[in-house]
Amino acid sequence: MRRVRYDSTGGPLFLEEVPVPEPGAGELLVRCAAIGVTLPVVRKVTEAAEPIALGGEIAGEVVAVGDEVTRFRGGERVTGLCFGHGYADFALLREAMTSPVPDDASAVDAVALVRSGLVALGALTAARPEPGETALVTAAASGVGHLAVQLARARGATRVVGAVSDPAKRDFVSALGADDVVTYDRDDWDARADYVLDGVGGALLTPALAALAPGGRLVAYSSGGGTIQAYDLLVGAKSVIGFQMARVARGNPGLYEQWRQELWHLFRAGRLKPAVHEEFALKDAAAAHATIESRSNAGKVVLVP
Incomplete structure (x- = not known):
């Protein structure tokens, strides 16, 4: 082979x-x-x-x-x-x-949906979303990010903002259901987000944190590293949550399976399109x-x- x-x-x-x-x-x-x-x-x-x-x-x-x-x-x-x-x-x-x-899904559907979808859904769950909130998703056109945009809406977000590296990706992310799309080169995203799902890390953590409303939550699931100043958390009573898929897969297989079933349910319902x-x-x-x-x-x- x-x-x-x-x-x-x-x-x-x-x-x-x-x-x-x-x-x-x-x-x-x-x-x-x-x-x-x-x-x-x-x-x-x-x-x-x-x-x-x-x-x-x-x-x-x-x-x-x-x-x-x-x-x-x-x-x-x-x-x-x-x-x-x-x-x-x-x-x-x-x-x-x-x-x-499932019989109604292709192999390509499966690899586009399941693992990336599990990461997106796990990060979203870690953010503890409430109906009516504003979500900001970085790397919104990525394999994980484009699913996170859709899942945030499915979990009740009334406003979803996507952040992308290239303005050429705006139409793609808007078509996923994002209300606004911002690019990384802007200093102020002005999102006033209740939570951020960050799949980039590094220097992007600073504007991501600044885009949070007071009391907001930033979920970091990227392998890109980065540093956050404690003072930036204190002044807005903001929090940062780390999420790792492997920890759930190994330590809570029941939850892992529950999330898989939710992804396929949303896929069949036409609410999640990889x-x-x-x-x-x-x-x-x-x-x-x-x-x-x-x-x-x-x-x-x-x-x-």
Whole structure:
């Protein structure tokens, strides 16, 4: 089978031929039909000291199961988070991190919706949204952000503001249902938001915090780092909440499953529509990474073997 790999920090990415892996206890072997490309994986390729396995969300058909697997069998369509090599024709999923793909959804729908949607919904839940509030979503055109804009509305926000890096993304974010769209180069977003869902971090934390109304909440879920001054929290009685999806997935599988079901329910109801920026062939994984690095995508970037 084909697999994408790299040998040193920063790449380049290349295809190699390797044997098809065998599922171990509690694992499923999946023929990949779609593979999600995420910013955290792209960052690890460029920043990690040692090469990593290119993992992430995958969707496809189960072709074999290991011992102790009880919920799935060959032929079923599934999606889940692969902790090993996911940029491949075949990949292994842990049963606990796997869920079925409904008949009315494609594999591309699944990778565009489930993992990114779980992050968006988890960050939104951490913000403790109340009906009638104003939400601000940074990276609003990203794989996670474009779903967060829609979910904020579904959870009762009466005003949703999207923040983007490029004015060319305004129409895309407005079409998602955002009432206003602002760009990062503005010093004052004037959002008066009750909560901010921040998927960027770094220098953007300062304007994101300033955009909060007194008593507002900023949820930071980005791997981009950044620093916040305590005084900026004190003067407006504002708070910052960190959210990490892995903590929920490992520590509260019941909640993880509940969120998955909510995403599919909203999808079927037409209230949550995942958008795909572009589908790349497996051999073009480097181009997919370049799209994420340049922040030029509007929606999810997907590899299709």
